[in-house]
Amino acid sequence: MLRSFRFGEADRVLHVYTADRGRVGAVAKGIRRTKSRFGARLEPLSHVELMLHHGSGELQTVTGVSLISSHHESREDPYRLAVGLVGAEAMLRLYTEQEANERAFTALTRFLDRLDTIPSRAPARPSLDPLALSFQLKLLWLSGYLPHLDSCVECGVAEGLVGYLPSAGGAVCRNCGPGKVAFSPEGLRGISTLLTTPLADAHGAGLTDRGARDALAVVTASYEFSGGFRLRTLSA
Ligand SMILES: [Zn+2]
Numbered sequence: 001m002l003r004s005f006r007f008g009e010a011d012r013v014l015h016v017y018t019a020d021r022g023r024v025g026a027v028a029k030g031i032r033r034t035k036s037r038f039g040a041r042l043e044p045l046s047h048v049e050l051m052l053h054h055g056s057g058e059l060q061t062v063t064g065v066s067l068i069s070s071h072h073e074s075r076e077d078p079y080r081l082a083v084g085l086v087g088a089e090a091m092l093r094l095y096t097e098q099e100a101n102e103r104a105f106t107a108l109t110r111f112l113d114r115l116d117t118i119p120s121r122a123p124a125r126p127s128l129d130p131l132a133l134s135f136q137l138k139l140l141w142l143s144g145y146l147p148h149l150d151s152c153v154e155c156g157v158a159e160g161l162v163g164y165l166p167s168a169g170g171a172v173c174r175n176c177g178p179g180k181v182a183f184s185p186e187g188l189r190g191i192s193t194l195l196t197t198p199l200a201d202a203h204g205a206g207l208t209d210r211g212a213r214d215a216l217a218v219v220t221a222s223y224e225f226s227g228g229f230r231l232r233t234l235s236a
Helices: 078-094 102-115 130-143 185-196 199-204 209-227
Strands: 003-007 011-018 022-028 047-053 060-069 161-165 170-173
Touching: 003 078, 011 102, 022 047, 078 102, 078 130, 078 209, 102 130, 102 199, 130 185, 130 199, 130 209, 161 209, 185 209
Parallel strands: 022 060
Antiparallel strands: 003 011, 011 022, 047 060, 161 170
């Protein structure tokens, strides 16, 4: 469950990401009544099994819910919740189609499972959290939105990369730069480590503050230049 909002007197509209059909919109009728049979199972970040009725409209109707994992440990801690909502918004913006994507679904479930146990780093910014950054870099990579950062897109050298130049579609070196988004060698190492480390180990990957800030700059620029959007949760 990625997001929900109030709909009419007692209903909610849910945006969910499913294993077999990708992004789905559904209405949970009567959920806001105290005696709703759906109870508190349909909360953002929860992992559920849904039974859906396909009506004539765009939204399906929820007819049954069983809980796989409530992820309440993530929702009850403000820092973890903020990290979770960054991940949920990234899914919502990058995966808008009703089309199954097994790797994206698996990444989402791993992200949510790990989120329950990450250390609360408040007052650090949730947008700089290694798990949040790792998840977004992996989603960007799966979507084909992640720029080429291994060598200079202009001249091909692999050393001395200083920034990301969206108009050229990748990293640039000192001679071809400066690029629109500057990054340090530490940032480049951080991005590559986060991409190659399993989500569960993102917190132990040794990401430095500078590395995290550079990774966030590349993530933000990738959304902006490849997808044409910004994540609201990242500016919080
Ligand atoms: Zn170059």
